[in-house]
Structures are given as C-alpha cells and as structure tokens.
Amino acid sequence: MFKMWRWVVLLMFAAVAANIAYAAKNPVWLNGKVLDTERNRYFAGTINNSSESGSVYANGNSGSYQGTTSGSNIAVYRVYANYVIDGGDIVYLLEERLHFRWSKAANLTVNGPIKYYVDGRKMHFIDDQGKERTVEITKKTLKQP
Numbered sequence: 001m002f003k004m005w006r007w008v009v010l011l012m013f014a015a016v017a018a019n020i021a022y023a024a025k026n027p028v029w030l031n032g033k034v035l036d037t038e039r040n041r042y043f044a045g046t047i048n049n050s051s052e053s054g055s056v057y058a059n060g061n062s063g064s065y066q067g068t069t070s071g072s073n074i075a076v077y078r079v080y081a082n083y084v085i086d087g088g089d090i091v092y093l094l095e096e097r098l099h100f101r102w103s104k105a106a107n108l109t110v111n112g113p114i115k116y117y118v119d120g121r122k123m124h125f126i127d128d129q130g131k132e133r134t135v136e137i138t139k140k141t142l143k144q145p
Contacts, residue, residue, distance in 0.1 A: 047076060094138065
C-alpha cells in the first residue's frame with residue numbers, strides 16, 4: 001500500500017511538470033495593435049587609433065628628437081529599434097538592440113495588427129513577414145478608462 005502511494009505522488013508530480021512544459025511550449029497568443037516603431041542611434045564613444053615613432057640623438061649635453069605621430073578617432077554608435085504595442089489594457093514599450101550593421105528591425109505596420117505573448121520581461125511577437133521575434137519590455141503603461 002505504501003508503494004502505491006509513492007507511485008500516485010510521483011505520477012502527480014510528473015503530470016504537473018508535463019503541464020508546465022506544455023504551457024511553456026504552447027503559449028497563449030494575444031492580439032494587439034502596433035502604435036509606433038522607431039530606429040535610434042546613440043553615440044557610445046570613440047575608438048582611438050594612434051601610432052608614433054621616433055629616435056633620440058644625444059650629442060654631448062644637447063639632444064634632438066626626430067619622429068612622426070599620427071592618430072585617428074572612430075565614432076561608435078549603438079542602434080536600437082523601439083516598438084510601441086497596444087495590448088488592450090496595457091501599452092508596452094519594447095527596445096531591441098541591433099548589434100550588427102546588417103541587423104534589421106522587425107517589419108511591422110503602424111496601426112496594424114500583431115500577435116504576441118508576454119514571458120516575464122520579454123515579449124514574443126510575429127512580424128509582418130511571419131518571423132517570431134523576442135524583444136525586451138522596457139516599460140508597461142496601464143491604460144486609464
């Protein structure tokens with residue numbers, strides 16, 4: 001009888017774990033509206049490239065210097081794509097960092113529909129090309145009646 005009780009408890013834990021895994025793999029997709037999209041560049045700093053060469057000639061108590069110096073600064077920018085999504089009772093502000101020069105923001109239509117779900121501080125949505133994107137939620141605003 002005691003072994004039967006163990007199996008029942010074990011099966012209950014397995015059922016709960018399977019339900020959690022199923023919910024994580026099959027989220028509930030919600031319908032929303034794209035209010036705005038924007039791409040921003042922020043100045044992050046510069047990278048310095050410099051080189052110098054030279055030689056010192058000492059002649060008794062006097063000395064002279066001959067040499068060349070050169071330098072250049074390269075500006076570094078960080079690029080972000082911002083999205084504003086109306087989820088019914090909450091408006092979400094999303095921010096996605098575009099890491100590479102060839103990275104593209106999500107293809108969304110302003111005032112168009114969007115399918116999404118929220119997972120903690122991340123929002124998963126499907127863009128106009130059918131690609132699923134995951135973007136960080138930076139701000140949530142509750143709509144007032």
